[in-house]
Amino acid sequence: MAGFTSNEASYFLVRQPSLGFSASTNSFINKTQYINTIRALLPTLNDFGVDAVTFEYTDWRGLENPAVYRDAAENMVGDYSFKCPVIEASLARARVGGKVYMYQFNHVLSTLPPSTWTGVLHSSETTMVFGLTMVPNRNFTLEEERLAMEMMRLWTNFAKTGNPNDPGSETWPVFNQTDQSYIVLDTQPVRVAQWPRARPCAFWREYLWQLQxxxxxxxxxxxxxxxxxxxxxxxxxxxxxxxxxxxxxxxx
Structure with a gap:
């Protein structure tokens, strides 16, 4: 089993105030701070590479959005440090015949301050897997309790049998090279998606280091x-x- 949250990097970026990030502000960094974040993560990257990363992760449709460079940095760090390594390792296992079940956890915990920009934090799925929603006075919603029950069932099945599905069910398909199917977990019904982070991971794997x-x-x-x-x-x-x-x- 392998997976990632929607916003893997935010948990770590808020611990980098020198780069302009904070949990107590909107962290609306500018382009210079965005480039500094790239250089901090990848200190050996040359100027051509830095320009390529800057371009790849900038949302050119939303340059007037004050969050454009903050979100670009969060996506960039999350892909490089977490999501793409998980996906590449899963593909390597699938190529040699290993079974992989992949997920994306996509729910912002209701216990977080409503103004936070951090989104679906790194490892926040463990709150559901370990049933913390059922601890008294934690103030989780009914929808979150239901999500926790569903995830505990899937994880328990996997621990017992190596397959998270109930007998006779194929709710969670095997991740493979053909369509790279995975499931999205949030308070909506479990749904199957395909090709997680295909374009950005190809950027790191096929383009950036060759450019360097x-x-x-x-x-x-x-x-x-x-x-x-x-x-x-x-x-x-x-x-x-x-x-x-x-x-x-x-x-x-």
Whole structure:
């Protein structure tokens, strides 16, 4: 069994006030702070890569939305650090014939402050799986209690048999390479979706690191020397040091 919440990164971003995030504000960061978040997560990424990530996760339809860069950062960190690794690992297991049951937990707990931007926090599904909705005076809703009962049943079935479904039921399909089916869990009836985070995970897997590899050298090449011969930075350094030593020798 493998899965993720809808907003995996927010729990960690609110602990980064230096980047502009906070649980007590709307965290409406600007583009510079968004880029700083990318650089903080991926310090070895070159300028071409940073530009690519910035572009990929910006909602170009909503640039007037004050939350556009905050949401871009949350999606970016969540995909890179949690969602895509879970999906890629599940695909690897499916390729060798292993059974995987994948879920997305999509419910914002009612016990959170109504003004919070953090959404469906990392590991918030454990509240349901361990039945915390049934603890007296926790003020969960009836819908949340029902969701908890459903999830406890699915998780218990899986622990007992390796299959979360009831006998004769296929509510939760096996995740496979063909359609990558998974279920969405919230207070609505359980529903099946397909191809989780297909585009962004392909961006990380198929594009970004290849771009980094192909452009790294471009950022380190100085202008051509006289006669059109390229001179590397280490060579320039050695020439500079050599000239300095020669000057010292001549002065003495």
């Amino acid at each position: 590899e192909q452009t790294d050298g471009l950022l380190w090449k100085p202008a051509a020397a006289a006669g059109g011969v390229q001179v590397s930075l280490p060579s320039l350094l050695y020439i500079h040091v050599g000239l300095a030593i020669l000057q010292l020798v001549n002065n003495h």
